[in-house]
């Protein structure tokens with residue numbers, strides 16, 4: 214080391230570089246030079262962004278957007294290039310840590326470090342745009358940098374690790390470093406600028422979806438009521454206007470939601486922590502969904518025992534759907550109005566386009582709460598999801614009544630049990646929802662309110678509705694094949710979701726130590742083996758296999774019971790591409806590396 218003298222002795226006059234002044238120092242802004250990677254003797258090509266005379270540090274940027282601050286002695290001129298000029302910071306770091314595998318050497322190197330600070334890629338663009346001024350400000354005030362300053366040695370040790378993680382001694386250092394990673398991730402997230410790209414076709418798209426989604430639900434509900442629901446039989450008969458409305462139906466929906474509110478606020482069950490927000494805060498959620506489901510089942514059974522006729526749900530399906538729709542519109546309006554008072558850091562990224570229709574549709578506030586009552590979490594997991602099972606059960610009773618059966622048909626039992634298992638599993642693992650896209654990134658607006666309260670209970674039940682008046686016998690081999698398919702799908706779905714959830718909650722979980730990971734500049738790693746090494750969304754694969762098993766019992770006479778399967782393929786393909794762009798933005802070249810290592814998105818060797 215110690216290649217050059219101190220930068221300070223050169224600085225006096227200052228050099229004009231674009232609109233900003235840079236003191237006369239050895240390396241100038243824009244120079245391509247070789248920067249030493251902290252903790253190693255490897256040098257990589259970097260661009261000089263800024264020199265700070267006060268701290269005597271150069272801010273440099275790697276090819277993947279990672280920014281570091283280096284001492285002059287850790288920089289060589291490009292002519293001195295010796296190694297891997299175009300590596301990404303992540304790969305660089307991996308090489309560095311592999312190289313320093315021996316603990317004593319590694320410790321020595323880590324000690325020998327650095328006034329270096331790792332700056333997340335999100336900030337890079339902003340800092341590049343704002344030039345030197347921004348950097349000067351950041352050095353003094355940026356909390357992320359302060360944490361990094363302290364923790365760089367540990368951070369490098371854990372983050373840049375492409376080896377199997379159980380090879381790493383007693384894991385204590387790793388656990389400590391992972392805690393720091395989490396802290397850094399919080400800080401990085403807090404500093405992330407709002408994204409400007411608009412999903413769902415942007416502003417025009419929002420108008421379209423606002424009209425199309427309710428119209429589509431209405432179409433499906435009318436269609437499944439037709440004696441011949443084939444596509445040729447179009448359009449379905451339009452009912453009289455007064456038959457859309459039923460005050461009693463609205464009363465039932467309101468009662469159901471209030472009942473779920475009551476179960477949600479009961480001080481029963483665990484309080485789970487959500488993922489860190491941009492502010493660094495972690496919200497607490499009452500995860501007693503499974504309890505709510507069991508109590509709801511008991512309450513429904515008691516009501517039936519007392520003579521309640523659940524087939525009302527079948528005969529008033531349209532009115533119940535319309536009532537739920539009205540509630541979802543009221544809720545979305547409330548959410549939109551209250552989001553006007555929300556602080557900037559409480560808004561979802563990209564949730565504030567300024568366009569009323571778009572913001573109303575997509576939702577602005579990330580976690581709207583009334584005291585501790587989390588509206589998004591509640592709506593996503595409770596009334597609609599448990600309501601879905603209630604409706605399915607009512608439809609099984611309606612089938613028995615309509616077809617004069619003593620027990621529901623095999624097809625109806627399969628559909629009921631399969632979907633009950635899906636919902637029960639979701640509620641049993643309720644904590645896992647806290648790491649999904651909806652909870653972490655999406656605002657709460659019409660899309661999710663309508664999706665949770667109308668779309669899920671009134672379109673996910675179409676298979677059961679279809680079977681009420683369309684007997685579909687199943688042979689024993691068909692039955693066995695469908696059950697097997699469901700179980701295989703469920704296994705993939707559950708295992709992959711649990712693996713990611715466990716990893717995100719505790720990256721140093723000893724049970725996951727056999728998995729390989731790719732480090733990223735944000736401090737979080739990506740799983741690259743196990744389920745997440747097979748395809749990029751193994752959970753979607755399992756979900757799709759289950760969806761297939763839900764449609765198969767309804768046979769092939771009509772397209773209508775296959776609607777869920779078709780919708781789900783579209784939803785998941787779109788969700789996957791939304792997630793890919795989001796991860797590309799978050800993780801930069803580490804994400805590209807993951808995509809190269811795991812080339813298929815959902816179906817191995819196909820897609």
Ligand SMILES: NC(=O)c1ccc[n+]([C@@H]2O[C@H](COP(=O)([O-])OP(=O)(O)OC[C@H]3O[C@@H](n4cnc5c(N)ncnc54)[C@H](OP(=O)(O)O)[C@@H]3O)[C@@H](O)[C@H]2O)c1
Pocket residue numbers: 648649650651706710713716717737738739740741745749750752753756784788792795796807
């Ligand atoms: N029935 C339905 O209507 C329905 C609809 C949609 C979804 N779902 C199901 O809901 C579940 C959740 O789906 P989701 O769309 O929210 O997506 P998800 O797959 O649970 O979450 C995606 C996130 O996981 C993280 N991630 C991605 N690759 C990773 C890797 N290799 N290692 C570690 N973390 C990685 C990333 O976030 P971070 O890096 O920021 O953690 C990414 O943004 C899925 O099982 C899906 O099938 C059901």
Ligand SMILES: CC(C)=CCC[C@@H](C)[C@H]1CC[C@H]2C3=C(CC[C@]12C)[C@@]1(C)CC[C@H](O)C(C)(C)[C@@H]1CC3
Pocket residue numbers: 426593594598635636638639640646649651660661663664665668669
């Ligand atoms: C209105 C439209 C077209 C879309 C809204 C989408 C919304 C209905 C889904 C988005 C994420 C979904 C989801 C589940 C249900 C449906 C959504 C809310 C889920 C709660 C179902 C149960 C699962 O076990 C799960 C993994 C917890 C699901 C999480 C995602």
